[in-house]
Each structure stands twice: as C-alpha cells, then as structure tokens.
Amino acid sequence: MSTPEATLEGVSVKSLRLAPSRRRYGELVIRALLQLCALVSVATTVGIVIALMIPTAEFFGDVSIVEFFTTKVWSPLFADPKFGMLPLLTATLVITVLALGLAIPVGLLTAIYLSEYSRPRVRSILKPALELLAGIPTVVYGFFALTFVTPLLQDLWFFGDPPGIFNAASAGLVMGIMIVPTIASLSEDALSAVPQSLREGAFALGSTRLVTSLRVVLPAALSGVAAAIVLGISRAVGETMIVLVAAGGTPNLSFDPAEAMQTMTAFIASAAIGDQPTGSTGYKTIFAVGAVLFVATFLMNILSIRLVRRFRQIY
Amino acid sequence: MPRFKSGLVRMAALSIVLAMGAAACGDDGGTGSGGTSGLSGTIRIDGSSTVAPLSESAAELFQAENPDVRVTVGTSGTGGGFQKFCNGEIDIADASRPIKQSEIDACTAKALKYDELTVANDGLSVVVNPSNTWAKCLTVEQLKAVWAPDSTVNNWNQVDPSFPNEKLELFGAGTDSGTFDYFTEAINGTAGASRTDYNATEDDNVTVNGVSGTKGGLGYLGLSYVEQNEGKIVALEINGGGGCVAPSTKTVQDTTYQPLGRPLFVYATAAAIARPEVQAFLKFYIDNAGEIAEQALFVPMTPAETANSHAKIEALTTS
Amino acid sequence: MPAPPTELRRANAGRSSMADSAFRALMLAALGRALVTLVALIAQVVVKGWPRLNGDLLNHFPSSRPIMAGAQSAIFGTIWVMGVVAVTCVPIGLGAAIYLEEFADQSRWYNRLIEINIQNLAAVPSIVYGILGLAFLVRGPASLGQTVLAGGLTLSLLVLPVVIIASREALRSVPRAIREASLALGATQWQTTRRQVLPAAIPGIATGTILALSRAIGEAAPLLLLGALTFITFNPDGLGSAFTVLPIQIFNWISRPQEEFRVLAASAIVVLMAILLAMNSVAIWLRNRYRRKW
Numbered sequence: 001m002s003t004p005e006a007t008l009e010g011v012s013v014k015s016l017r018l019a020p021s022r023r024r025y026g027e028l029v030i031r032a033l034l035q036l037c038a039l040v041s042v043a044t045t046v047g048i049v050i051a052l053m054i055p056t057a058e059f060f061g062d063v064s065i066v067e068f069f070t071t072k073v074w075s076p077l078f079a080d081p082k083f084g085m086l087p088l089l090t091a092t093l094v095i096t097v098l099a100l101g102l103a104i105p106v107g108l109l110t111a112i113y114l115s116e117y118s119r120p121r122v123r124s125i126l127k128p129a130l131e132l133l134a135g136i137p138t139v140v141y142g143f144f145a146l147t148f149v150t151p152l153l154q155d156l157w158f159f160g161d162p163p164g165i166f167n168a169a170s171a172g173l174v175m176g177i178m179i180v181p182t183i184a185s186l187s188e189d190a191l192s193a194v195p196q197s198l199r200e201g202a203f204a205l206g207s208t209r210l211v212t213s214l215r216v217v218l219p220a221a222l223s224g225v226a227a228a229i230v231l232g233i234s235r236a237v238g239e240t241m242i243v244l245v246a247a248g249g250t251p252n253l254s255f256d257p258a259e260a261m262q263t264m265t266a267f268i269a270s271a272a273i274g275d276q277p278t279g280s281t282g283y284k285t286i287f288a289v290g291a292v293l294f295v296a297t298f299l300m301n302i303l304s305i306r307l308v309r310r311f312r313q314i315y
Numbered sequence: 316m317p318r319f320k321s322g323l324v325r326m327a328a329l330s331i332v333l334a335m336g337a338a339a340c341g342d343d344g345g346t347g348s349g350g351t352s353g354l355s356g357t358i359r360i361d362g363s364s365t366v367a368p369l370s371e372s373a374a375e376l377f378q379a380e381n382p383d384v385r386v387t388v389g390t391s392g393t394g395g396g397f398q399k400f401c402n403g404e405i406d407i408a409d410a411s412r413p414i415k416q417s418e419i420d421a422c423t424a425k426a427l428k429y430d431e432l433t434v435a436n437d438g439l440s441v442v443v444n445p446s447n448t449w450a451k452c453l454t455v456e457q458l459k460a461v462w463a464p465d466s467t468v469n470n471w472n473q474v475d476p477s478f479p480n481e482k483l484e485l486f487g488a489g490t491d492s493g494t495f496d497y498f499t500e501a502i503n504g505t506a507g508a509s510r511t512d513y514n515a516t517e518d519d520n521v522t523v524n525g526v527s528g529t530k531g532g533l534g535y536l537g538l539s540y541v542e543q544n545e546g547k548i549v550a551l552e553i554n555g556g557g558g559c560v561a562p563s564t565k566t567v568q569d570t571t572y573q574p575l576g577r578p579l580f581v582y583a584t585a586a587a588i589a590r591p592e593v594q595a596f597l598k599f600y601i602d603n604a605g606e607i608a609e610q611a612l613f614v615p616m617t618p619a620e621t622a623n624s625h626a627k628i629e630a631l632t633t634s
Numbered sequence: 635m636p637a638p639p640t641e642l643r644r645a646n647a648g649r650s651s652m653a654d655s656a657f658r659a660l661m662l663a664a665l666g667r668a669l670v671t672l673v674a675l676i677a678q679v680v681v682k683g684w685p686r687l688n689g690d691l692l693n694h695f696p697s698s699r700p701i702m703a704g705a706q707s708a709i710f711g712t713i714w715v716m717g718v719v720a721v722t723c724v725p726i727g728l729g730a731a732i733y734l735e736e737f738a739d740q741s742r743w744y745n746r747l748i749e750i751n752i753q754n755l756a757a758v759p760s761i762v763y764g765i766l767g768l769a770f771l772v773r774g775p776a777s778l779g780q781t782v783l784a785g786g787l788t789l790s791l792l793v794l795p796v797v798i799i800a801s802r803e804a805l806r807s808v809p810r811a812i813r814e815a816s817l818a819l820g821a822t823q824w825q826t827t828r829r830q831v832l833p834a835a836i837p838g839i840a841t842g843t844i845l846a847l848s849r850a851i852g853e854a855a856p857l858l859l860l861g862a863l864t865f866i867t868f869n870p871d872g873l874g875s876a877f878t879v880l881p882i883q884i885f886n887w888i889s890r891p892q893e894e895f896r897v898l899a900a901s902a903i904v905v906l907m908a909i910l911l912a913m914n915s916v917a918i919w920l921r922n923r924y925r926r927k928w
Contacts, residue, residue, distance in 0.1 A: 024822060026824070027822055027823065027824050030824050031733075031737055031823075031824075033729065034729045034730070034732050034733035034737060035733050035737075036729075037725075037726045037727075037728075037729030037730040037733060038729070038730040038733045038734055038738070038748055039748075040726050040730065040791075040794070041730060041748060041751055041752050041755060041794065041795070041798065042748060042751060044755060044766070044791050044794070045751050045754070045755060047766050047769075047770050048755075048758060048762060048763075048766050050769075051762075051765055051766050051769045051770070052762070052765075073511070075490075075511045077490035077491065077507065078464070078490060078507050078508065078509060078511060079464070079499070079503075079505045079506065079507035079508035079509075080464060080508065105664065106664040106665075106667060106668055107664075109660055109661045109663075109664035109665070110661070110664050110665045110668060112661060113661040113662070113664075113665055114665075117658070117661065124922060126665070126669075127918075128914065128915075128918050129669065129672065130668060130669075130672075131841075131844050131845065131848065131914060131918075132672065132907065132910070132911065132914070133668065133671070133672050134844075134845055134848040134849065135847075135848030135849075135851060135852060135907065135910035135911075135914070136675065136852060136903075136907065137851075137852030137853075137854065137880075137881040137884065137903070137906060138852055138853070138854075139852075139854055139881055139884060139885050139888070140675070140679070140852075140884070140903055141675075143888060144675055144678070146521065146524075147524075148674065148675075148678060164484075164514065165486075165514060165521070165524065165525045165528065165529075166514055166516075177668065177671045180668050181668075181845070181848075182845055184668075185841050185844075185845065186800055186803065186838075186841060186842075186845075189800075189803070189804065189807070189837060189838045189841050190803060190807060192837075192925075193804075193807030193808075193838070194807075195809060208651065208654055209654070210651075210653055210654045210657050221807075223803065223806060224803040224806070224807060227799055227800075227802075227803050228803075230753060231753075231756055231796065231799055233757070234753065234756040234757030234795075235756070235757070237757050238756075238757045238758055238759040238760065239759070240759050240760055240761055240855055241854065241855060245518075245521075248514060248515060248516065249489040249490075249515035249516060249517070250511065250512065250513065250514060250515050251511070260514060264759075265759040265761070268759060268761050268762070269759075269761050269855050270489055270490075270491045270517060271490075271491055272392075272395075272761055272764070272765070272855075272859060273364075273390070273391060273392045273395065273491070273855070273858055273859065276392075276394045276491065277394050277397065277398075277415050277417045277418050279417060279421070280417060283394070286765075287765075290759070290762050290765070293757075293758070293759065293762075294754070294758060294762075297754055297757035297758070298750070298754045300757075301750055301753040301754050301757070302750055304753070305746075305749065305750055305753065357876075359876075361861070361863075364864075364889075367864060367865065368698055368890070370865075371696070371697075371698045371864075371865040372698040374865060374867075375697055375698060375699075375867075378867060385867070385868055386865075386867075387863045387865060387866045387876050388863060388864060388865035388866075389780075389858075389861055389862070389863045389864060389865075390858065390864045390886070391858065391859065391861070395859070399861075402773075404779075404780070404861075517889070518888070518889040519889070519891070520888070520889055520890075520891070520896075537891075539891045540891040542891070543891035543892055543893070544891070610698055610699065611698055612891060612892075
C-alpha cells in the first residue's frame with residue numbers, strides 16, 4: 001500500500017486507492033471518455049474567444065479603449081456615433097442588483113422552507129411548481145413585465161418620479177422572479193443532502209428548528225448554496241430578452257431604477273438581429289461589448305470560487 | 316438500493332417512443348397531393364422583419380397553388396439577411412432599405428449576381444394620443460426640430476407656440492430597424508441621425524401602447540399599426556411641402572403623402588432565379604402584389620413601380 | 635424529511651419563540667410571492683389565449699391571416715430541437731461532472747481552470763452562443779447548415795454549464811464515507827462511481843437537467859441568429875431539416891399589429907408550458923424515486 005501521508009481534510013479519495021494488481025483497460029477508456037466530456041466546455045470557450053476576440057481586436061483598431069471605457073454616452077449606431085459603454089455597464093449593474101436583491105432572499109427562504117419545514121408531499125408539489133417558473137420563455141417574462149408589472153409599479157411608486165413605460169425596476173423584479181427557481185431548487189437539493197445526523201445532533205442539544213436550519217444545515221450546505229447563487233448571478237447578468245423588452249433600448253447612465261436603460265445584453269441582442277451591415281464598426285460593437293461581458297463575468301467567477309473554497313465544509 | 320439501470324432503460328424507452336411518435340406525426344403537414352404545376356423544391360427567404368409578412372403572404376398564396384414547393388421565411392434582419400444572401404445561404408433577401416455599398420462589395424467579392432425588385436410600399440405615420448386635440452398637422456421642419464440629434468425640445472409649446480404646455484414624450488424605433496433608418500433619413504436628412512433620449516423599441520406595438528398611455532406622447536411607426544389600433548392612437552397629417560396630407564393606403568400609393576412613404580424590396584440571386592420554382596414564385600409575387608400587400612397590411616406599389624417590376628420579371632424569366 | 639423525531643418535537647413544543655414565528659412568516663411570504671407571480675402569469679396567459687386554445691392551433695401552420703394560423707411546425711420543431719438538446723447535454727454534462735468530481739486531481743491548475751471556465755460559460759448571454767453556433771456549427775468547420783441539429787447543439791452548449799454545475803454539486807453531496815467504503819471493499823473508481831455515487835446523486839442531477847431543459851425550451855434569440863425561421867409550413871423531417879420553435883413563433887406573433895395574433899401568442903405560450911411540464915415530469919419522477927436521506 002502506498003498511501004501518502006496527509007491530513008484527512010486535504011487528501012483526495014484518489015490517493016487512498018490501492019495500487020491495482022493488473023491494469024483495467026476499461027477504466028482507462030472510461031476515464032478518457034469522461035475527460036473528453038469535460039473538454040467540450042473548454043472547446044466552447046475557445047470557440048467563443050475566437051468568435052469574439054477577432055472582431056473585438058478589429059473594433060479597437062477603430063475606437064480607442066480609453067474612449068470606450070470613459071465616455072459617458074453610448075450611441076454607436078446613430079449617425080454621429082459615440083462609443084462610451086459606461087451606460088451599458090451601469091444598467092447591467094442596477095438591474096442585476098435589483099434582481100438578486102429579490103431572488104437571493106426569496107430563493108433561500110423558499111429552499112429552507114422546502115427542505116426543513118415542509119412535509120414531503122407538499123414539497124413534491126411545490127418544487128415542480130417552482131421549476132415551472134424556470135421554463136417560461138424569457139420573452140414572455142419580458143412582456144409580463146411590460147404589460148403587468150410596469151403599470152402596477154406606476155400606480156404604487158412612492159418616491160421620486162414614477163417610472164415610464166420602460167424602466168429598470170420592472171425588468172429587475174421580473175428577472176428576480178425568473179432566477180428564484182434556479183437558486184431555490186439547487187439550494188434545496190444542497191440542503192436536503194446534508195446528513196440527518198447533523199440535524200439530529202443539533203436537536204439533541206436542544207436547539208430549535210430555526211437555529212438548526214440557519215446555523216447547522218445552511219453552513220454545511222454552503223458549497224451547494226453558493227453554487228446556486230453564483231449560477232443565479234450568472235443568469236441575471238447574461239439575460240437578454242427580459243431587459244430588451246422591459247427596460248428599453250435607450251442607453252442611460254443612471255442609477256435610478258425608475259428610468260429606462262439599456263444593458264449590455266439588450267444592446268447585443270437588438271444589434272445582432274438588426275439592420276447593421278456585417279463588417280461595419282457598428283456591427284463590431286456587438287463583439288466588443290460581448291467581450292467585456294465575458295471578461296467581467298470571468299473575474300467575478302474567480303472571486304466567487306475563491307470565496308467558496310475557503311468556507312466550504314467537507315463532512 | 317434502487318437499481319440505476321432499470322430507471323435509465325425505462326427513460327430511454329420512453330424517449331424513443333416519444334421521438335418515433337413525433338416523427339410519425341411529423342410528415343403530415345405541408346405535402347399535399349394533386350399539385351397542378353409539378354413545380355417542386357425549397358425556396359429560402361430571409362431578411363428584414365418588416366418585409367417578412369409580405370413574403371409570408373406571398374409564400375402562403377403561392378404554396379396553395381403549388382403544394383410541392385416549400386417556401387420558408389426567416390427574420391435575421393436586413394443586415395443579417397444580406398450577409399446570408401451574399402454567402403449563398405438563401406435564395407431571396409427581404410430588405411426594407413436598398414442594399415448598401417459595403418454589402419454590394421461583399422456580394423461582388425463572392426461573385427454573386429443578384430437582382431432587386433420592389434414589391435410594396437410602407438407609410439410611416441407619426442402618431443399622438445387621442446386626447447391630443449391641438450396637433451393635427453406637423454411640417455417636416457417641426458418634426459426635424461423635435462427629432463434632430465441635438466434637440467432639447469421636450470414640451471409641445473416648443474414645437475409650436477400655439478400648442479399648450481404639455482410634456483412631450485417621444486417613442487420610436489430602435490436603431491437596429493429599417494423604420495429608424497428611413498425616418499431619420501427622411502426627416503433629419505441622414506440615416507441614423509437622431510436624438511438619443513427617446514423610448515426606443517423594435518416592437519411597434521410597444522410604441523402604440525406608449526403613445527396611447529401618455530397624453531403628450533408622440534411616436535412614429537408603420538401604417539399597418541395605425542389601422543389596427545384605431546381609437547388608441549391618432550395619425551397626424553404631415554406637410555412635406557405640398558400641404559397637409561393624412562397617411563393612408565391611397566395617399567402613399569399616389570405619392571401625395573411625403574416624405575414618409577418608402578418602398579420595400581426583395582433581392583434574388585442569379586443562381587436562384589435560374590431555378591423554375593423561384594422564377595414562378597417571383598412572377599407570382601409581382602403579378603399578385605396588390606393582393607399580397609393588402610393581406611399583409613401594406614400599401615400596394617404605385618403604378619409606376621408595378622410597371623417597373625413587371626418589366627424586370629419579364630426580362631428575368633425570358634432570358 | 636428532516637423533521638425532528640417525535641420525542642424531540644414534543645420537547646420543543648413549548649418553545650415557539652418570536653424569531654421562529656417571524657421566520658416562518660418570512661419564508662411563507664417568500665414562497666407565496668413566487669407562487670403568486672406564477673399564478674398571475676399563467677392566469678393572464680390562459681385567459682388571453684383561451685379563444686384560440688383548440689385543435690386549430692395544433693393542426694394549422696403559420697399564416698398571415700390570423701384566423702388560419704396555427705403553430706404545428708413550431709410545436710414539432712420545439713420537440714425535435716429539445717430531443718437533440720436532451721440527448722446531448724445530459725450525457726456530456728454528466729460525464730464532465732463525473733470527471734471533474736471523481737477523477738480529476740483538484741490540485742492541478744488545468745482542472746481548476748476548467749471549473750472556472752464552466753462557471754463563466756453559464757453567464758455568457760444566449761445571443762453570444764448564437765454567434766458561436768453560426769460561426770462554427772452552421773458555417774465553419776461543421777457546416778451543418780441552418781438545421782435542427784445545429785440549433786439543438788447550440789442550445790445544448792448553452793445549457794451545458796447548468797447541467798455540469800448542478801451535477802457536480804449533486805456528486806459532491808454524497809458523503810465520502812460511501813466512496814471510501816466501496817473502495818475499501820475492492821471496487822475500482824468507476825465501479826464506485828457507477829454503482830454507489832451516481833445513484834445517490836440522481837436527484838441533484840435531475841434538478842440540473844430540469845433547469846437546463848427549461849432554459850433551452852424558452853430561448854429565442856440564439857436560434858434566430860442561427861436561422862430558425864419565422865414562417866415554415868412543414869414539420870421537421872430529420873435532423874437536417876429547417877425548423878422553427880415556439881418561442882420564436884410567439885415573439886413573431888406578439889409584434890404583429892393584429893390583436894388576433896396576440897391571442898394566438900398567448901395560446902402558444904400555454905402549449906409551450908404544457909410541453910415543458912411533460913418533459914420535466916420525467917425528470918421529476920426520477921428525482922422522487924431516487925431521493926434518499928443520509
């Protein structure tokens with residue numbers, strides 16, 4: 001037996017393996033196949049990078065990077081084009097924060113309820129009902145925001161100017177609802193998978209269900225819950241149709257949710273199915289904005305993986 | 316311990332059955348029998364989403380008489396459509412504007428010859444809220460003052476001193492639509508020249524809703540949306556230099572409604588035109604252009620345009 | 635169900651603190667909010683689409699006359715495309731997750747890079763996948779043309795990260811003790827994975843599949859770029875066929891001037907949700923069957 005010396009926390013299951021007495025070729029083949037599957041994702045990224053970066057490089061030959069990131073006006077497809085993408089960035093930020101502000105609490109609370117408090121029969125109906133929310137086409141959500149939520153907000157708005165027909169608040173709220181199933185369902189799976197022994201230990205020590213859920217089960221499921229939240233954030237940042245239909249097509253450097261604004265994704269969508277001749281600078285803006293989005297989410301994901309790795313519990 | 320295998324097998328069986336069922340039912344539609352003409356083949360059309368309803372209309376009526384020809388219509392946008400067109404991926408491109416030089420160059424680079432046909436007209440209307448009782452007719456200069464790139468007009472009394480003090484709320488097409496290109500060129504002189512602080516949307520229905528919900532609303536959209544939403548919005552008369560003219564099928568067709576009437580085009584590759592089913596389709600399109608335009612809620616061609624297109628088709632089909 | 639055993643529950647019975655009740659109220663409010671929205675949405679759509687929810691919708695093809703229009707080509711197109719997505723993204727996603735979780739050495743930089751990579755891909759807007767598919771699947775190396783296969787594969791790539799991430803978490807949640815015991819009894823890595831870990835992880839994998847397929851069925855923008863059509867009067871007759879899908883048809887109908895088309899759009903939405911429910915019920919059944927408590 002040739003196990004390396006290591007602490008229980010750090011050692012992977014692999015290193016505990018006994019050296020096999022003869023090679024099992026089937027295992028090697030399977031391992032290679034699985035590796036191939038994992039490489040599909042790498043191939044996708046390489047494809048995206050190639051598809052995005054070449055036109056982006058061309059674009060930055062026409063427009064300076066400084067201008068791109070510092071100018072405050074975005075009107076690339078107008079006759080006198082301006083290429084400052086800050087309005088798109090702030091719009092994405094505002095709407096994403098709004099969406100997550102709704103989705104994370106609602107999603108987590110729902111997950112805790114489904115996992116810790118509800119009866120199995122209730123859960124078996126509620127969880128699929130929630131997942132139905134995830135399947136509604138995003139274009140439908142967009143029109144729901146436009147025709148139902150916006151008038152509602154216009155009636156109920158109580159600070160500042162009431163929102164116009166396009167506004168960030170409506171898009172953000174509806175996007176939040178759309179993300180709830182992702183966060184709730186995946187978190188619920190993570191919470192349910194925490195071994196019963198942990199809960200029983202807590203109950204045996206006299207804690208209430210509330211305390212057990214929040215201080216024992218939730219931390220133990222942190223890895224899964226964090227993955228659910230990061231997936232939710234990713235979905236929010238990358239969502240196209242809802243913002244296109246409900247938040248409008250007018251770039252606007254503002255943090256006021258009652259105003260209309262155009263996010264990076266809304267711009268990409270409307271420009272890509274639009275009228276620009278392919279190969280023009282206006283068309284290349286699609287790729288430039290797409291590249292910024294890609295890099296921004298990359299940085300965010302590195303950060304989140306670091307965070308999760310630090311706090312994850314292995315039981 | 317529940318066995319993994321049996322569940323998997325069951326699921327696989329279920330999906331195979333579903334797929335077979337779908338495939339079995341899949342061939343029912345579209346291939347009727349008793350076609351009178353014996354034409355067959357597939358015609359691929361793509362391009363502007365404005366012109367698409369016209370091509371759909373044409374396709375539907377044509378397929379009724381030629382069941383073995385399959386006509387499909389896509390909406391990748393005028394720009395995307397031209398890209399596919401020059402790549403040879405489609406046979407006919409719908410366009411709400413003439414082909415641009417850069418696109419012509421792309422086609423020439425691929426040695427692709429094509430022909431342009433006018434098929435219908437569209438009238439762009441300027442609309443206001445029904446409770447807007449003061450504005451009946453606007454001149455092109457007034458419109459330009461409102462929509463020019465540096466315009467700061469945000470009140471009706473700045474448009475005309477006789478108008479009341481009512482906030483002006485603007486709605487219009489997004490920069491990616493042919494409607495935008497045409498409006499800005501006709502009113503402001505250059506395609507794409509426009510103020511940027513208006514409610515922009517690709518969907519004219521949203522413009523309808525916006526204007527009908529705002530007393531001081533002003534928007535521009537296609538004529539078909541005006542006709543379908545009578546009571547929600549009101550079209551203004553436009554004075555293009557020859558007096559105030561209200562937009563209608565008649566005034567667009569006899570070109571008295573200026574400058575906001577625009578032609579709609581289809582482009583066909585030379586290779587496609589060489590095929591009999593495409594020739595028949597294009598001939599059908601032009602011969603029945605009036606009926607097709609009406610069904611798609613557009614304005615039929617002017618007599619001059621009709622004659623022109625007829626001549627072109629004759630030349631193409633006899634060569 | 636992780637409720638405390640009855641003896642313990644009785645002991646806790648007297649302690650319903652303010653915090654407990656407040657928390658309960660909060661949770662129910664959260665759940666209620668999500669459900670109310672779902673109900674509102676469905677109600678609005680069903681009420682609007684009711685007049686056209688009949689056989690015509692299923693039997694007719696698109697038409698420029700609303701009376702005659704139906705969504706048969708879109709319905710079959712959706713079924714075909716979703717078939718391709720389900721068949722490709724589940725095995726590949728699961729395979730990748732198994733590799734990353736069970737076989738890969740976590741300390742190697744390239745495996746960590748793959749992990750970051752996958753999370754990144756989950757955030758890429760769907761339209762960028764459309765650009766990717768157009769460049770590499772429709773044209774480019776694969777040259778599949780504007781077909782069901784290209785559309786299905788592109789959507790599959792779009793939802794692959796969801797499947798991988800959810801499956802990884804499912805695999806991760808299986809206690810180590812199970813694996814160690816299996817290996818201690820002499821099983822190989824793959825035997826352990828296949829017979830012990832995977833069955834235990836099915837519920838999480840099923841959830842991931844549900845979320846992935848739900849996402850894919852509602853996507854319109856990338857398929858529009860790829861060449862899904864808005865007017866097609868025949869059903870797909872193979873993987874190499876031209877096609878359209880319900881979201882695109884819905885989007886097209888919603889922006890038409892005639893009010894009748896918008897009613898049609900609403901009824902098509904109801905059909906889409908019915909298809910989604912049918913699809914999800916298979917996965918939900920699997921999930922309930924294999925659910926277990928440690």
